[in-house]
Amino acid sequence: MSRRLLPSGDAAVLVECDSLDEVLALHDALAAEPPPGVVELVPAARTILVAVDPDRLPLESAATWIRRVPAEAGARRAGRVASEVVIDVVYDGVDLHETAGTLGVSPEALIAHHKAVEWRVAFIGFAPGFGYLVSDDWPFEVPRLDAPRPRVPAGAVALAGAFAGVYPRQSPGGWRLIGRTDAELWNPAAPSPALLLPGRRVRFREVGSP
């Protein structure tokens, strides 16, 4: 398992792995017994940001710890949230046709794939409640927009890279929009503010225009 340490300011190190599976395994290993002074671990697609309090854990010490933590590739944490979330989607996104064209399939085929596969939340990022969804059965790589849109509406169902996602709130964004949902992805006042949590299974279900 490779771990490349990249600089990320004076209070964090960005650790790069070769695959998402390696990220999940390393994250579990780091989270198991962090030394005092580790503020937070932020997993993403190929990386984990390790944020520290440099007064309690100097960056050099954190780097040594990260390099030495043993991790068995693929040893994922058991007991992740297993319940499946179903999200109703109207597939009328502004980028649907162009995205399908870029991928060399019809819009109908893209929609069929999106509905058919079982997705899994790999990590949360970009915005509160924004789950990055992956599936072993999803064959597409979707390029991001060259420049992000300043405003993407809440509930926009989108694709980027190997991921699917749903914008929980209006925000800027560079993902390609294929549909929309009324599901509430994020409510900070609720006991469980995020609908999508790492490990959760997700399916998309097509509904007609409301």
Place this chain on the structure above:
Amino acid sequence: MNRITVIEAGPLVLVEDLGRPGLAHVGVAGSGALDRGALALANRLVGNPDGAAGFEILMGGFRARFDDEAWLAVTGAWGPVTVDGRSIAPYTATRAAAGAALEVGPAARGARYLLAVRGGIDEPATLGSRSRDTLSAIGPEPVTAGRVLAIGPPPAASVPLLDREAAFPPPAEVVTLALLPGPRADWFTDAARATLFDDAWRLSGQADRVGARLEGQALERRVPGELASEATVPGSIQVAGDGRPTMLLADRPVTGGYPVIAIISPASLDAVAQLRPGQVVRFRHA
């Protein structure tokens, strides 16, 4: 309980404290006052803990009235600030009598005033903080005219007796910021990395608490292709597909899919809060 009634709010008034660190893994940015040092200092001047909630007032145009006697301090941007029509000094604790009107006029220097009131602004906390996160829409709603906000009980510490703090207005001309290496500096050509430090940049009109775009030459990539989204820290300078750099700030998305070429040193980050659109920015090595 003392209260403050907002009569006029100006372009943007937010309640901010020092934010909610440690929640990036669930998608929540640190947020908090953009000029953290200015908020902490304003709080200290009135005897508050550094992290008490105050007002972040963009460019001025703010008027408010206190129910009862209140101690206040204004830091950050410089401009005309009056209590019942009398000018008050920046970076100084001032007592306002019951019913007194505070007016924060148009900023002559800098962009964001920080107003601390002894006792702090007592809005409900969300996820452990009273900060407004403008991207996530978490925390107290932006403050509008007519709002009445509670002021917390006075802290144990008294208003410190200080000689006038040495205080300087934010610079009107070129601002130089120190940069640390970014995780993806090697995705850019040597020429692009040199350009970042050699050129004068201009703050674009697209500048807010989420991020601030810079105008200048496009920065050319050496490594083509897509970057898998990854976590960023405050002050990260990401470069979008069009080659333009953006400084990611307190309310940024916690992960981004554009490579980060450099990171603004924490010691320089407060200065970004006081930049005005069109102002010239230069970078140096930290």
